Amino acid sequence: MCKAQWVMGVLTAGAVSAGGVAMASPAWAANTASPLGCGLYAKRTEIFGSTLRGYGDRSGCGDNDKVNYLWVRVMKHVAFFPDIAVAVANTTLVSNADLAALGQCAGHGLYYTMTSDSRGNAVESDRSEFC
Numbered sequence: 001m002c003k004a005q006w007v008m009g010v011l012t013a014g015a016v017s018a019g020g021v022a023m024a025s026p027a028w029a030a031n032t033a034s035p036l037g038c039g040l041y042a043k044r045t046e047i048f049g050s051t052l053r054g055y056g057d058r059s060g061c062g063d064n065d066k067v068n069y070l071w072v073r074v075m076k077h078v079a080f081f082p083d084i085a086v087a088v089a090n091t092t093l094v095s096n097a098d099l100a101a102l103g104q105c106a107g108h109g110l111y112y113t114m115t116s117d118s119r120g121n122a123v124e125s126d127r128s129e130f131c
Helices: 003-029
Strands: 039-042 046-048 053-061 067-076 084-094 097-104 109-117 122-124 129-130
Touching: 039 109, 039 122, 053 084, 067 097
Parallel strands: 053 109
Antiparallel strands: 039 053, 046 053, 053 067, 053 097, 067 084, 067 109, 084 097, 109 122, 109 129
16 A cells, blocks of 8 residues: 555545544534423414404423513514514513514504514514505
8 A cells, every 4th residue: 555545544534533523513512401392483463453463482492591581573564664563562581481462553564473582583473464
């Protein structure tokens, strides 16, 4: 075996070994603070008369996995500008919570529910046309 083949064999063996360690590391380095089902949810906005209602929640999270703030907002889409909040509900220092935001129609348009937390996570429901 020539020296070049021996060097390539050593480099290949090293790369394969390092790859095995890198692939295994997420399993033993994973954060186990919350179950995999921990997340934010936003239900499609509903309307009752002229009152809009948006439900949102944070669920499936461990008791020690608290967020400082949790918000649920009913938002109205505004073309070419930031969307506006027509209803807001919030709570503090929670692991899991359900919230309902109630507000009045702000004219005809597309409305949606947005759930967000103090860690910067956010989810939005589908849009619905109301008012």
